[in-house]
Amino acid sequence: QLQLQESGPGLVKPSETLSLTCTVSGGSISNSRYYWGWVRQPPGKGLEWIRSIYYSGSTFDNPSLKSRVTISVDTSKNQFSLKLNSVTAADTAVYYCARTDPAMPGEPFDSWGQGTLVTVSS
Amino acid sequence: QSVLTQPPSVSAAPGQKVTISCSGSNSNIGNNYVSWYRQLPGTAPRLLIYENNKRPSGIPDRFSGSKSGTSATLGITGLQAGDEADYYCGTWDSSLGSVFGGGTKLTVL
Numbered sequence: 107q108l109q110l111q112e113s114g115p116g117l118v119k120p121s122e123t124l125s126l127t128c129t130v131s132g133g134s135i136s137n138s139r140y141y142w143g144w145v146r147q148p149p150g151k152g153l154e155w156i157r158s159i160y161y162s163g164s165t166f167d168n169p170s171l172k173s174r175v176t177i178s179v180d181t182s183k184n185q186f187s188l189k190l191n192s193v194t195a196a197d198t199a200v201y202y203c204a205r206t207d208p209a210m211p212g213e214p215f216d217s218w219g220q221g222t223l224v225t226v227s228s
Numbered sequence: 229q230s231v232l233t234q235p236p237s238v239s240a241a242p243g244q245k246v247t248i249s250c251s252g253s254n255s256n257i258g259n260n261y262v263s264w265y266r267q268l269p270g271t272a273p274r275l276l277i278y279e280n281n282k283r284p285s286g287i288p289d290r291f292s293g294s295k296s297g298t299s300a301t302l303g304i305t306g307l308q309a310g311d312e313a314d315y316y317c318g319t320w321d322s323s324l325g326s327v328f329g330g331g332t333k334l335t336v337l
Contacts, residue, residue, distance in 0.1 A: 143326070145273075152230060152316065152328060152329070152330045152331045153273065153316055153318075153328040153331070154328070155325060155326035155327065158325075166325055166326070167325060168324065168325050168326075169323070169324060169325070170324075202273075211260070211320040211325075211326075212261045212319060213261065213263075213278070213279075214261075214263035214275050214278040214279075215263075215265075215273070215275065216278070216284065218272040218273055220271075220272055221272050
């Protein structure tokens with residue numbers, strides 16, 4: 107059974123870089139059938155997609171975050187990672203990693219990690 | 229402000245049926261599949277409906293989805309207390325990428 111697990115610091119200072127990793131188990135991140143992505147949810151608010159990546163490294167971007175986001179895949183570790191730079195309090199959120207199946211725009215996020223809360227504060 | 233518009237809240241009694249609407253435009257719902265997610269308090273979203281009206285394995289047929297033009301609807305029949313949750317629609321937008329509705333809180337009276 108596929109499992110996704112987010113990991114990373116729970117507290118980041120303003121203007122610094124938020125870094126998270128999603129470890130995939132029970133399936134291969136190199137499977138060409140899937141996209142892998144990040145979705146966040148500020149406390150008490152709705153879902154916001156950040157970016158998705160294909161195992162080859164090609165990405166789909168949220169235009170509003172694109173300039174601050176880096177996403178990468180490490181197939182040797184079956185992981186993918188998110189970096190969000192120049193963070194502010196508005197970036198405080200629960201960050202989820204998720205899989206899209208099949209790998210086509212408009213297809214759903216069918217598996218989700220449990221989420222990790224990242225707070226931006228000095 | 230979400231690209232997709234959902235009612236903030238809906239409510240119904242146990243055993244009844246409820247529908248949740250999701251309104252968009254030709255740049256998103258009008259030309260792409262719609263998915264629906266349920267989020268219980270303190271948990272990750274779970275996929276309920278994909279490709280407008282398909283249910284993943286394990287999702288009971290009490291849950292249904294439909295799409296017409298630039299709007300979509302989630303239906304839940306035989307409401308149970310455990311259905312109290314936030315529900316989100318999602319789709320692809322030609323300019324914005326993957327987008328979600330603002331969410332609808334379902335209260336079972």
